[in-house]
Amino acid sequence: MNALFGRKVRDLEELKELTKEAVQDECEGTPYEVTREVLMSDAAFREFAEDLLKDQSWIDKGDGGTNRNGEIRCIRVKNRDTGEKILVNGEGYDYPRYTALELE
Template identity: 65%
Template sequence: MRALFGRKMASLEELMEATRQAKKEGFTGSTYEVTKEITLNDYAFQEFVKDLLEDQPWIEKDDGGSNQNGEIRCIRVTNLDTGERVLVNSEGYDYPRYTAIEE
């Protein structure tokens, strides 16, 4: 699986636009491994994606980085009501430092 990760995206709208632009320019994304799953109701998911730079209680500093195969280690955050999915690589921080839309 591959995803286009963006660094320090402020919101889902910004991430969506960056993803569209990257696809237009021919980028294919990075391989990744999901190490944790978080499911949020629609309200909580919308609160999460409106400020992707905010610390989250469910992100731990060791949730991100790369595995031994060079794949990005990330958290899959799923909107329980819509099925939307965002991948989070904290890269040693308590906030979503790198994010991607999982298709």
């Protein structure tokens, strides 16, 4: 599967807009591997999604990067109530430096 990752995206609304534009431009995206999943309540997910540049305690400096196959290693952050998902690649930082919507 491929995802359309954006760098230093402010919030979920900006991520949705950037994704919409990339899909319209027929961008292929980048292959990725989910290394773990973080489940959040709707309230926690909304708080997280309102500021994607905020440091997160569940992002480790070792999260992110690429695997041997060149796929982006990322965390799947999932809203337990709605099923909405954001892929996060911290790329050595404590905040979601690269983010993407996981599209079905």
